[in-house]
Amino acid sequence: xxxxxxxxxxxxxxxxxxxxxxxxxxxxxxxxxxxxxxxxxxxxxxxxxxxxxxxxxxxxxxxxxxxxxxxxxxxxxxxxxxxxxxxxxxxxxxxxxxxxxxxxxxxxxxxxxxxxxxxxxxxxxxxxxxxxxxxxxxxxxxxxxxxxxxxxxxxxxxxxxxxxxxxxxxxxxxxxxxxxxxxxxxxxxxxxxxxxxxxxxxxxxxxxxxxxxxxxxxxxxxxxxxxxxxxxxxxxxxxxxxxxxxxxxxxx
Amino acid sequence: xxxxxxxxxxxxxxxxxxxxxxxxxxxxxxxxxxxxxxxxxxxxxxxxxxxxxxxxxxxxxxxxxxxxxxxxxxxxxxxxxxxxxxxxxxxxxxxxxxxxxxxxxxxxxxxxxxxxxxxxxxxxxxxxxxxxxxxxxxxxxxxxxxxxxxxxxxxxxxxxxxxxxxxxxxxxxxxxxxxxxxxxxxxxxxxxxxxxxxxxxxxxxxxxxxxxxxxxxxxxx
Numbered sequence: 235x236x237x238x239x240x241x242x243x244x245x246x247x248x249x250x251x252x253x254x255x256x257x258x259x260x261x262x263x264x265x266x267x268x269x270x271x272x273x274x275x276x277x278x279x280x281x282x283x284x285x286x287x288x289x290x291x292x293x294x295x296x297x298x299x300x301x302x303x304x305x306x307x308x309x310x311x312x313x314x315x316x317x318x319x320x321x322x323x324x325x326x327x328x329x330x331x332x333x334x335x336x337x338x339x340x341x342x343x344x345x346x347x348x349x350x351x352x353x354x355x356x357x358x359x360x361x362x363x364x365x366x367x368x369x370x371x372x373x374x375x376x377x378x379x380x381x382x383x384x385x386x387x388x389x390x391x392x393x394x395x396x397x398x399x400x401x402x403x404x405x406x407x408x409x410x411x412x413x414x415x416x417x418x419x420x421x422x423x424x425x426x427x428x429x430x431x432x433x434x435x436x437x438x439x440x441x442x443x444x445x446x447x448x449x450x451x452x453x454x455x456x457x458x459x460x461x462x463x464x465x466x467x468x469x470x471x472x473x474x475x476x477x478x479x480x481x482x483x484x485x486x
Numbered sequence: 487x488x489x490x491x492x493x494x495x496x497x498x499x500x501x502x503x504x505x506x507x508x509x510x511x512x513x514x515x516x517x518x519x520x521x522x523x524x525x526x527x528x529x530x531x532x533x534x535x536x537x538x539x540x541x542x543x544x545x546x547x548x549x550x551x552x553x554x555x556x557x558x559x560x561x562x563x564x565x566x567x568x569x570x571x572x573x574x575x576x577x578x579x580x581x582x583x584x585x586x587x588x589x590x591x592x593x594x595x596x597x598x599x600x601x602x603x604x605x606x607x608x609x610x611x612x613x614x615x616x617x618x619x620x621x622x623x624x625x626x627x628x629x630x631x632x633x634x635x636x637x638x639x640x641x642x643x644x645x646x647x648x649x650x651x652x653x654x655x656x657x658x659x660x661x662x663x664x665x666x667x668x669x670x671x672x673x674x675x676x677x678x679x680x681x682x683x684x685x686x687x688x689x690x691x692x693x694x695x696x697x698x699x700x701x702x703x704x705x706x707x
Contacts, residue, residue, distance in 0.1 A: 371653050374653040377649065378646075385637065390706070391706055395700065398636060398700050399632075399650065405692070409657050410657055412657075413656065413660045413681075416664075
């Protein structure tokens, strides 16, 4: 086996992942926090005002990254679900356990900031726009996933059930998105379409890109930390965890 | 095929011998229609929401009926017997779901238009509503069965089944209610009905495998 392949195999093993991922977690945290600070200050203080929406558009720098991330995390869970069921990789099942609450928080944040943004822009907290509605459905898919996990007492069983549900959900997400869009064109014209909005100047979208990457990295740090906790918890009876803890801490 | 038919006959026999339980979802549907009727302030409002309300209630009634789908089989060990057989699980799942649909879905196809009439919808809506329910309720059954399979090991949790299944029912609900509303507006409901048929085809192809996987997971120890 080449060194790269060995590395990948080690990544799939909780014990090796625990040590290998630590620098990643630190890296993600540093990059994420610094990009978010830069992106938010840039977006909130220095980006130009929108000529129609004024300052209220600045919530985009929180709204868009969280909405993006919620969807990406859901798809990642679907991929992890396949990995967990087909190759029986323990880590993939832990990944779903850790990512579901993060995704739920992101979807909740996207919905909340969307509502706050909607009030001054559309004149209503909630308008059943295609994107907000499919985000709401995504939010409830995540609620179901978290509830299912919590209802099953056995960790192994909960993980596998969540993997099946994550796959089913991921298959359904495009259908839901499409049907909601279709429903909208039937009932009301797409007056609030983002796609027909005037293109943003670089001074507006550059901080947005920084924020998106920042939030992705920050979520990466959360996920790595969560995975390491989950590994310690699930392998608490394993020799190596006991030795680590006896030696006065889980650090390598 | 013979496995599916045997499973259907067995499940239908059980339903016939223990009547009461199978009627609960239908009673729930009728009762909830009453609540919608009382909550609607005027005949116009009731007529306007009728097709949508019928579809939402059909989804709810189906999701709530699912909790009992595997409960008896889990308690009596019939499910473990089924899982121990080496043959693929999906024919038996398909048979089971067909039996369940005959008991809850098919009555809803009849009760749905009746409920819409009770909510004072115009008679123009009824064909699209009935046809939509005929195409849509099997899809709702398939989706609900996935949730029921995943929770089969827990023993309780009709609410959990609903929580898992209902977000997945959104497309069916949209096209089903869309067909009825199109008919109410005097438009052609064919596209929506075709979409419902497409969703049914997709669900019938994929769901039995997901249900099988869910059942296997639920009985692992």
